[in-house]
Amino acid sequence: MSNILNEVLSANRDYAASFDKGDLPMPPGRHFAILTCMDARLDPAKYAGLSEGDAHVIRNAGGRASDDAIRSLVISYKLLGTREWFVVHHTDCGMETFTDDIMRDLLCSSLKTASVDETGWHDCCDGPGSAEGKYIDWLTIKDQAQSVLEDVVRIKSHPLVPLDIPVYGYIYDVKSGRLIEVPAATAAGK
Helix, strand or coil: CCHHHHHHHHHHHHHHHCCCCCCCCCCCCCCEEEEEECCCCCCHHHHCCCCCCCEEEEEEHHHCCCHHHHHHHHHHHHCCCCCEEEEEEECCCHHHCCCHHHHHHHHHHCCCCCEEECCEEECCCCCCCCHHHHHCCCCCCCCHHHHHHHHHHHHHHCCCCCCCCCEEEEEECCCCCCEEECHHHHHHCC
16 A cells, blocks of 8 residues: 555545544535635635535635536535535646646556656656547636636636526735635626
């Protein structure tokens, strides 16, 4: 077993030993959902004051309104009763460090982990790679406020999203821990 696997299983044993949340209902108690980035520096439970059972938290690279994120939000509303949604991107996001073409080129040359330096992204190894990355929209980010606005607009205009669900747009500042509103996004999300 790897050290990481041992650490996770040990932490889970400790957690389960005093677990007392088994009676929480399936619908989130505070009736809202957050779409945010998978970045390990973001802890939505802490920055939004959540406990188990409070809200749905949907995470992906960049916190983008991908088809799957919208699928999750629609389920969150339709079947589990959320009534408000937040889109939260963040400063210093890795999705700002590459483009679709860079990602596609890296994947074509190798499937191994790439590295980045002051000159850009580089593959460490030769193949095998795959051209399958050419068919994916990687939803990279050029401007955080603009991407939050785009995602709120995409969610609000989706035919499966009811018009009466407000969608708020924010950027989490990784240096201060603050949520900074993107007023144009929140206005579009009304």
